[in-house]
Amino acid sequence: MTDHVSTHQAEEDARNETILIYLNGRIVPKREATVSVYDSGFMLGDGVWEGLRLYDGRWAFLDEHLDRLFEAAKAIDLDIGLDRAGVRQALFDTQAANGMTTDAHARLMVTRGVKARPFQHPALSRSGPTVAIIMEHSRPKLPRPIRLATVPHMRGLPMTQDPKLNSHSKLNCILACIAAEKAGADEALMLDVHGFVNTTNACNFFIVRGGEVWTSTGDYCMNGITRAKVIALCRANGIPLREKNFSLVEAYSADEAFLTGTFGAQTPVGQIDGRVIGTGELGPMTERLRALYKALVAAEG
Structure with a gap:
């Protein structure tokens, strides 16, 4: 790959x-x-x-x-x-x-x-x-959904380097990205210190299971503004949203997965560690959240 x-x-x-x-x-x-x-x-x-x-x-x-x-x-x-x-x-x-x-x-x-x-x-x-x-x-151009690979590099504890700090010191994330590329993926899926799914090296991570949107507890993830907006949009539009610990087992069997970030807004994930997520394409919940986010950005002005 x-x-x-x-x-x-x-x-x-x-x-x-x-x-x-x-x-x-x-x-x-x-x-x-x-x-x-x-x-x-x-x-x-x-x-x-x-x-x-x-x-x-x-x-x-x-x-x-x-x-x-x-x-x-x-x-x-x-x-x-x-x-x-x-x-x-x-x-x-x-x-x-x-x-x-x-x-x-x-x-x-x-x-x-x-x-x-x-x-x-x-x-x-x-x-x-x-x-x-x-x-x-800059106009985003993604030819296909993102492929993720789980890496050994973790999102660390606040007393090491708090992941909520948008610092120039990005070597941990860069090493994670290199590991993912060596594994044939596009980006790294990083776990927290307890082994639960957390973020990628550059974006925050969500899955969809049974009509519910799941993301991490937020304890170890980046302080993402787009992440916060997606959480708020779910709550405002009657979409069940859970901020919880979840494992790779639950991520592999998700109906959809997507990433959030300022640049790409909501980016679909097609594979994690070679497992196809849902259909491997942009899912209906991700598409709905994209539309809601786009409307939110337009309404802000």
Whole structure:
């Protein structure tokens, strides 16, 4: 199996070669958007980030994304150097500079900044922070449902690296993704410390069984905004929703499975560890939730 796809797979768009990028208060051409080798993000993965999606002129659930960004920055004791209004304005300015109106994705990144010496201690970051916004024209293009493989890499305990923290330090997830690709899959299905099904390396995970939508307890999963919206949509529309521990046995025999994330919204899963899930195609519950989510995004504006 060599036809790997990604939950972040998008149509090719030549306009992305000439995008403008926000970097520390300036908006510069892509080739000029560079940071120092002494930057804390490059050197240590010391920073936090948000992924945002532009639909019909509006950044979906922007307030929730800003809440999560500032919460993460406080958790790692990082001063972003901008207030909420400043971050919003930086996003809007970058959008305007690129002439983007819809089908765009932004990655907003904040690191502790440039270090005085190449060592770990945060006090060595004396000229921070570094704030960057990469904004690309991006329309999801998934040729088939995602194939998952279970990997040994776990979603860890909060006292190691809390999975709810959107940090630049993604090596655990990258190793999980590599393991899945070596197994011939597209993405990794990661378990929690008790062996229950949790998330993938990049997205949150749901299954559908007997008309019920199941997801993890939330104790070890990423603090997903799209996940929260799907849970709320189920509750608002009379769809039975259970946040619970469940095993691979229950996942293998699910009627449907799907992933949630800012980029792909609801992405169908066709196989887990070589087992076909349901029909192996987009299922009716996933399709219904996609429609409800699309309506929610439209209604937000």
